[in-house]
Structures are given as C-alpha cells and as structure tokens.
Amino acid sequence: MALYRAHVLVCKGTGCTASGSGSVYDALKEELERRGLDKEVMLVETGCHGMCEMGPIVVVYPEGSFYCRVTPEDVPELVEEHLYKGRVLQRLLYTTPDEEKHRIPHYRDIPFYGKQRRIVLRNCGYINPDNIEEYIARDGYQALARALLEFSPEETLDIVKRSGLRGRGGAGFPTGKKWEFARMAPGDKKYIVCNADEGDPGAFMDRSVLEGDPHSVVEGMLIGAYVIGSDEGYIYCRAEYPLAIKRLVTAIQQAEEMGLIGDNIMGTDFSFHLHIKEGAGAFVCGEETALMASIEGKRGMPNPRPPFPANSGLWGKPTNINNVETWANIPQIILNGAEWFSSVGTETSKGTKIFALTGKVNNTGLVEAPMGMSLREVIFDIGGGIPNGKKFKAVQLGGPSGGCLPESMLDTPVDYESINATGAIMGSGGMVVTDEDTCIVDFAKFFLTFVQNESCGKCPFCRIGTRRMLEILERICEGKGKMEDLDLLEDLAQKVKDGSLCALGGTAPNPVLTTLKYFRDEYVAHTVDKKCPAKVCPALIQYTIDPAKCIGCTKCARQCPVNAISGEIKKPHLIDQDTCIKCGQCMAVCPVKAISVE
Amino acid sequence: MKKITSLEDLRRIKEQSKDLTSARSGGKTRIIVGMGTCGIAAGAREVMTVILQELDRRGLKDVAVETTGCIGMCQKEPLVDVIRPGELRTTYGDVGPADVPRIIVEHIVNGNIVEDKVVGQTD
Numbered sequence: 001m002a003l004y005r006a007h008v009l010v011c012k013g014t015g016c017t018a019s020g021s022g023s024v025y026d027a028l029k030e031e032l033e034r035r036g037l038d039k040e041v042m043l044v045e046t047g048c049h050g051m052c053e054m055g056p057i058v059v060v061y062p063e064g065s066f067y068c069r070v071t072p073e074d075v076p077e078l079v080e081e082h083l084y085k086g087r088v089l090q091r092l093l094y095t096t097p098d099e100e101k102h103r104i105p106h107y108r109d110i111p112f113y114g115k116q117r118r119i120v121l122r123n124c125g126y127i128n129p130d131n132i133e134e135y136i137a138r139d140g141y142q143a144l145a146r147a148l149l150e151f152s153p154e155e156t157l158d159i160v161k162r163s164g165l166r167g168r169g170g171a172g173f174p175t176g177k178k179w180e181f182a183r184m185a186p187g188d189k190k191y192i193v194c195n196a197d198e199g200d201p202g203a204f205m206d207r208s209v210l211e212g213d214p215h216s217v218v219e220g221m222l223i224g225a226y227v228i229g230s231d232e233g234y235i236y237c238r239a240e241y242p243l244a245i246k247r248l249v250t251a252i253q254q255a256e257e258m259g260l261i262g263d264n265i266m267g268t269d270f271s272f273h274l275h276i277k278e279g280a281g282a283f284v285c286g287e288e289t290a291l292m293a294s295i296e297g298k299r300g301m302p303n304p305r306p307p308f309p310a311n312s313g314l315w316g317k318p319t320n321i322n323n324v325e326t327w328a329n330i331p332q333i334i335l336n337g338a339e340w341f342s343s344v345g346t347e348t349s350k351g352t353k354i355f356a357l358t359g360k361v362n363n364t365g366l367v368e369a370p371m372g373m374s375l376r377e378v379i380f381d382i383g384g385g386i387p388n389g390k391k392f393k394a395v396q397l398g399g400p401s402g403g404c405l406p407e408s409m410l411d412t413p414v415d416y417e418s419i420n421a422t423g424a425i426m427g428s429g430g431m432v433v434t435d436e437d438t439c440i441v442d443f444a445k446f447f448l449t450f451v452q453n454e455s456c457g458k459c460p461f462c463r464i465g466t467r468r469m470l471e472i473l474e475r476i477c478e479g480k481g482k483m484e485d486l487d488l489l490e491d492l493a494q495k496v497k498d499g500s501l502c503a504l505g506g507t508a509p510n511p512v513l514t515t516l517k518y519f520r521d522e523y524v525a526h527t528v529d530k531k532c533p534a535k536v537c538p539a540l541i542q543y544t545i546d547p548a549k550c551i552g553c554t555k556c557a558r559q560c561p562v563n564a565i566s567g568e569i570k571k572p573h574l575i576d577q578d579t580c581i582k583c584g585q586c587m588a589v590c591p592v593k594a595i596s597v598e
Numbered sequence: 599m600k601k602i603t604s605l606e607d608l609r610r611i612k613e614q615s616k617d618l619t620s621a622r623s624g625g626k627t628r629i630i631v632g633m634g635t636c637g638i639a640a641g642a643r644e645v646m647t648v649i650l651q652e653l654d655r656r657g658l659k660d661v662a663v664e665t666t667g668c669i670g671m672c673q674k675e676p677l678v679d680v681i682r683p684g685e686l687r688t689t690y691g692d693v694g695p696a697d698v699p700r701i702i703v704e705h706i707v708n709g710n711i712v713e714d715k716v717v718g719q720t721d
Binding site for chain 2: 061085
C-alpha cells in the first residue's frame, strides 16, 4: 500500500451531491493526475459532514482544512495552492456568518462542530463508506468481536440495558428492555429489523448515517441479533433513498465477503443473514406494525398491539425493530462500555441525539448534540441563529407528529421527558426553524396536509377527522373562520388522538394543538381581526403603493405577472386589488420602498 | 477478500488498514516541506518525493507530511521542518535528496537532531 501524504475528502452525501460534488470529485481526480500528484494524494468519497448549507464540502488532511461551496472551476487553484505549494486557499475556507467574517482554517475550530458531540456520526464525513477496511481501521467490527468472543448474549444485553440507551425513532423506549422481550419470547426463529423508513418532512438523520457509515448500522444489528438469538434481519429503507440503499448493498456485500455476515461468524456458532427491503415511501410504513406488513408483501397498514412484535412480529415470529440511529449507537456502547455512554446526557436520557436542522437557520444540516442541551444552544450556537437579521418565531420538533414551540420554550433541555412536557415530541429528530415571516396557521396547515395525505385510511378519525381539521384551518386562513372553530379544532384534535390505532393518527393533531396553545393570538388575529400578522395568507393581505413615495419608474408594473399594476411613467402607480395574486414580487423590486403590505 | 474467522484476523486487517485513515488524525510527527516558488525552484519537489519513498520503505505510518509556503528564508531552501509530538519545531535548510534518509533515521526514528543541517528551532 502506497503512502499518501495528503487525503482529499469529497463529501458525496445527498446534500453535497445535489450541489454538485460529483463534478468536483471528477475535476479533482483529473487535476491530481495531470499534476502527477495522484500517487501521493489520496482522493476519498465520504458521507455527510452535516454542514449541508456549505456544500459541496472538501476537507484536506493532514491539515484538516475545511473548504466550502467548492466548484469544479475552483479545483485547479485548490490543487496548485494547497496540494502543490502547501498554501491553504483562504478564499474557500469557512467564514463565520456574523459581521466579523472570520475565516476558519480548521475543521475542528468551526463553531458548528465545537458544541457537538459526535458518537453516531463519528465516521460520517471521515471515512469512505464504500470501503469496509476504513471502517475496520476506525475500530469497526471490534464491538461485534468482543460481544461474540468475550461476552455471552446475557452480558451483552446487560451492557445495553445499563447504558440507558432509548429508542431513537421517537418513542424513546429503553432499547435493552425491548431486546430482552424479544430474547425471552418463545420461538426458535426470530427476526431483527432496522427501521430506515425516515419520512418526516425535513428529516435526514437516518439517511445520512446510512450513507456515511452504513457498517455501524450493520454491526449494531449483528450484535442485536446475537443477543436476541436471531439469524435473519431486514433493513426497511424507502426506495427514494437510492444512495443509502446503494451504500448498504455494498456494505452488506463486503461484510459477507469478509465473513462478518453469514454462517459461523468469526468461527462461532452465531450465523446471521441480512436483507434490504425497499419501501415505496409511505409515511405510515415507519409505524412498526405497518412496516412489518409491508415487508411481508401486504398493504402497509398498522395492526393493533398487543400482540407486540417482540412476541408476534414478522410472519408471526418474535421480532425486534429498532431505528437506524439506535442501531448505530450499539457498537460504540459495547466498545466503550455502559458507564461511558451513560456519562453523556441527562438523568433519564442518555447519550446524544442527531437533529436535522432545517428552515430559517444559518447552518442547515446535521447536528449531533448531547442530550440535555437546550433548544436555544442547538438553534443559535450550533445552528448559527436566524439568517438575514430576522427574528426567531418557532421551532417544529419531531416533524408532522411533533409540536411547535415558541421563543419562551427555547431553554427547554433536549431530552425525552422535557420535550414531551411541552406537547411536542422528540420524534426522530427533525427540527424545522421558522422566522417572523412564517404564518403559524399556515405552518400548522402544511403539516396537517402532510398527515392527511399520508393517512392510510384504516381509522375513521384519522382519515376523516384530519380532513375536517384541515378544512377548518383552510377556512381560518381564508378569513372565514369563527371563534367556535378554534374550540372545534381542539375537540376534534383530541378525538383524532384517542380514536386512532397507530402513532400517525395519535400524533397528527400535535402541530395544531401546540400552535393553538402557544400561538393562539395568531389564530385569533385570523378569525376576529381577519389579519395575517406574518402577512402570508393571501386572502388576508393587501399590497398598496404609497403615491407620495412612488416615483413612477414602472419596475413593479413590468414585474407583475398578472398585469395588476397600472400607471403612467413618472407618475404614481396603482395596484388593482381584484387582479392582484399577492405574490409580493412588486414589493421586492421597488427601488424606493413605496409598496407596503397590510 | 479473505474471511475473518478470529479476533486476530480482524486485528491484522485493522493494522493493515490503519494508514488508510491515519493521515486524517492528529498527534503525530510532522514533516513540513517548504513549497513556495523558491522551494520548488531549489528542488523541494524532489525532496518531498524522496521523503515519501523513504517513509514508505521504512513503514513509518505515523508521520504526516505537509507542505507550506515561503517563510522568507529563500536562500536556505529547500527547507524541511520536523516536529515530533511535544518537541520544538526544528528547521533544516539546504536539504537535498541525499540528506533525507539521514534526517528520517536520526531525527524521526531516533529522536536526535541532525545538527549540521539545522537552521533554527522554534516552538
């Protein structure tokens, strides 16, 4: 193996791929060869670094220089300066979003990473996920070896139980206990399932782990199978995650070639086979009973529990289902011990949690924070706050099943109990941030539309109740709401919660309930004052031109897509309210700020 | 690919794979080659190539080879710095390809500074 003095890591996660990292990789390959550096500089494809906002990301080691938004045109200069002459290319370094515009040369010094604690994401963006040897070089499969060769299944289970790990899919059930149920369940055939059916809008934690470090999930499943006594497993991943599936296929194939999956693993009696089941992307299939139905080839609809999967799951056999992030935690817990893991986090919530930070926040991307960190720290310290000097308004936790929290709740620590107490849920880790320009009623409507579309239709309250709730919200946004509607919404929300079989229906009203609780003023403004405070709902706003300020430049009239603006050149213009579609483009182009919205 | 059938197999593969990722972690001995225009003109490229060959030949995996720009002492190029963890930064001047094996054996492996090539030391 040749010695490489420098490693150039190009992020090939979905975020960076979308912003063009593929052509950056190709350009780097060509340029390194052209300069004859390809024998001493290694080019590596990695998974997500988390800072998708800054993609395509290129990191150069040994210096650890973190280059942002690299284009193929930047490549010749980057290679010449950094790799040939050894000068860090200043202009592509990460720059802080504040006024000072500090350039930060080192990966580790970027504030976004400073407050994070990367346990699950330790390999993401650091290793080549398509190369099992890089995973092994980073202690990969050592945990499996320890479990198989040093510990009995009982001892391994005991470590997981003592670690305090709880399910990262959202519900937070203690993982060790779940494993114990499946282990104790009678039966000689047992299954292990990995739930990779991540479907919340704005969530991409599991996808990034699968893309960046697939072996950590495979190793976690192997250890779980050993504890439970299972010889067969499924990873249920939505087909719309093509890159995650590709990396998983490669990972499983390489693990099989090395004998880490198959019969008599590492010379022991333990055998395990792993399959990938591609789902069609229905949100409800993230619910475990629906997920298992889908694996069996049936229509993905939830079934009543009990019986719980631990006793009667896939094809009626005892089955243990955990989420991607939960599985990826397991190898680190076995390697470093229960005490190490439980030293991170709070009294009841141990370890870290990955969040997908999206919406109106500077550093959109993937964040792994120790449990107990406050929402404020996650959004403002790691996320870098709200862009363009706007004010924070709300954060939606846990996707469409979660809740919407206001500024006053920002000091809530991120742990299962504290988040649940607010009416939101931890969920799988989606965090959508909104600023003052977001209408809360419209925001709640968006999530309700999502669950209404994704409802499988089995339970009437979920199928029809969410439809009726949505109609009420639409009415409110159109200015046709009445105060009784708010009570009706609350009443219906409670009934949908109580009358639904699975968590999809059971949590569907959460965004409406929490926004009613924390942002009731805005609902009242829509219904009583017929005003949309954020100036979003088209029926409740009006654009007007101030004749005293208008200079008659005609810019707005030319911009208007429906020709609603009339007026002579150099004379004040007028908007025809009947034609206006409230798109706001006129306001954006006006050079003298003569147009306002009320 | 050979099957892993024991812990020893896994450890061996880990050992072999170490240099796949070792350049990405810190805390190692560093060799820094001056690669400004002055350094390149004085033959730094050739020195760097020999350094890489020599490290590879001796199986020294825990050494990071970095490049740097001009530090202003152009008359002494090629300049090569050696920093062992916790020790001062030693700068060697007028380094030719023939000096490389001596610097690597004496300084990197044995920890003795090659006095006749030293330009200076800083922290």
